Each structure stands twice: as structure tokens, then as C-alpha cells.
């Protein structure tokens with residue numbers, strides 16, 4: 001005996017009952033509503049009391065309840081439909097978001113955009129000594145302290161001016 005299989009089967013059967021019940025209740029509710037409305041409007045024309053108007057009062061709640069039962073029964077189908085419908089939207093959004101995400105990913109990798117390669121101008125991680133885009137050296141030898149420091153206006157080791 002497979003308990004999971006039985007549970008699954010029971011679940012499917014419940015869904016089937018929900019679907020059928022929902023459709024029946026919605027159909028009956030729709031018919032009652034229409035009968036009531038027809039009675040109501042024909043009563044207007046004939047000057048009689050709308051004797052079958054109670055059908056609408058009964059039919060409308062049935063439409064609502066039946067609709068809810070249908071929603072429960074068709075939940076998976078609706079979910080699947082909504083998912084399929086929204087996938088292209090997500091893809092489109094993804095294409096627009098991708099560059100922004102790329103920039104965030106660059107920032108997360110430590111590419112603040114400040115450690116630009118002096119040879120090719122592309123950003124590198126703050127710790128990088130050589131450019132990962134062109135292989136060029138990102139550091140310069142400080143003329144005062146002799147340390148290999150990041151290219152910039154001043155030596156970040158001793159504060160000496162690197163560029164005139």
C-alpha cells in the first residue's frame with residue numbers, strides 16, 4: 001500500500017468534486033439570477049409584482065459561493081495560468097534589471113569603480129595589482145618610499161605626491 005499515492009488520489013478526487021460542485025452551483029446560481037431578473041424586468045413592463053425576484057436573491061449568493069468553490073477546485077490551473085502569463089513579464093523585467101544587477105554584483109566584488117586601470121580604463125577590485133581586463137599593472141612605485149602603491153595623485157603609503 002502506498003499512503004502517499006492514496007492521499008494524492010484523495011486530493012485529486014476532492015478537487016474534482018470541488019470543480020463539479022462549483023460549476024453546478026455557479027450554473028444554478030446564474031439560472032436563478034437570470035430567472036429573477038427576467039421576472040423583475042417583465043414585471044416592470046406588465047405592472048405586476050416581480051414574483052420570481054427571490055430567485056435573484058438566491059442566485060447571486062450561489063454565484064458567489066460557487067465561484068469560490070470553483071476557485072478552490074481550479075486553484076492549480078489558475079496558478080499555472082498566472083505563472084505562465086507572468087513568466088514573459090519577469091523575463092522582460094529581468095532584461096531591464098540585468099545591467100543594474102550587474103553593477104550591484106560589480107560593487108559586491110569590490111569594484112567600486114575607483115580602482116580604474118590606467119591602461120584600459122576598466123574597473124578592477126580594490127585589492128587588484130594587475131588589471132583583469134588587459135593585464136596592465138595597476139600599481140606604481142612611489143618615488144619617495146619605494147612602495148608599490150595604487151595609481152593616483154598621492155602615494156597611499158607615505159602621502160607623497162605621485163603626479164605633477
Ligand SMILES: [Zn+2]
Nearest residue numbers: 117120131134
Ligand atoms: Zn586594463
Ligand SMILES: [Zn+2]
Nearest residue numbers: 142145155158
Ligand atoms: Zn610613498
